[in-house]
Amino acid sequence: MSNEMVRSSTELAFVAIAATLVLGAACNRRPFEYVDHDGRCRPSDVVACQVASSPVVPEVIVQGLAGVVASESDVARGDGCLPCSFTTWDLAVYATDEQVVDPGAAADVIGTVSPLAITVEERYEVSVDTGFYLVCAGNECAPVEVLDQRVTTAGVIVGFGSARIFTFAPDGTPGPESFAVGGP
Numbered sequence: 001m002s003n004e005m006v007r008s009s010t011e012l013a014f015v016a017i018a019a020t021l022v023l024g025a026a027c028n029r030r031p032f033e034y035v036d037h038d039g040r041c042r043p044s045d046v047v048a049c050q051v052a053s054s055p056v057v058p059e060v061i062v063q064g065l066a067g068v069v070a071s072e073s074d075v076a077r078g079d080g081c082l083p084c085s086f087t088t089w090d091l092a093v094y095a096t097d098e099q100v101v102d103p104g105a106a107a108d109v110i111g112t113v114s115p116l117a118i119t120v121e122e123r124y125e126v127s128v129d130t131g132f133y134l135v136c137a138g139n140e141c142a143p144v145e146v147l148d149q150r151v152t153t154a155g156v157i158v159g160f161g162s163a164r165i166f167t168f169a170p171d172g173t174p175g176p177e178s179f180a181v182g183g184p
Helices: 005-024 043-050 105-110
Strands: 065-070 083-087 088-096 116-121 122-126 131-137 141-146 152-159 162-168
Touching: 043 065, 043 083, 043 152, 065 088, 065 131, 065 141, 088 105, 088 152, 105 131, 105 141, 131 152, 131 162, 141 152, 141 162
Parallel strands: 065 152
Antiparallel strands: 065 083, 065 122, 088 116, 088 131, 116 122, 131 141, 152 162
């Protein structure tokens, strides 16, 4: 790989992190905790977690859900950094009549509604009808609302045996926090 290509990749990582910080500030939400990480990680080590925990810009769809899935390492390198990379993960999306924000109600939905199963390979976009949905990654779920001709973000970071889902309304406003449903 040429030095020019390496420099371009590094510059792209810095641009992605800068955009995430700006979006995080604009949304009045603290950016994902890996931004500084006590200087132990290079920006390129954690860009996947930055992107997964930020609103995404859809490339293909005009209405539905989109996001990125990243995997946080559970093994620190010698310098103390826990790297994060893009990954593949399965999501289950359940259509609901109203916003589901309670683990008990979410368990009822999971037990009675057939999900839309999505195998995400780093990034996904899926067209769905307007309405309320419960997005689940393993035992972690988050409620989202899809509006007419708008795309809602549901990004996922997996690691340490669990998942965290980061949701954003189409305007970049942070959505409800994800919660655990059943399981260990």
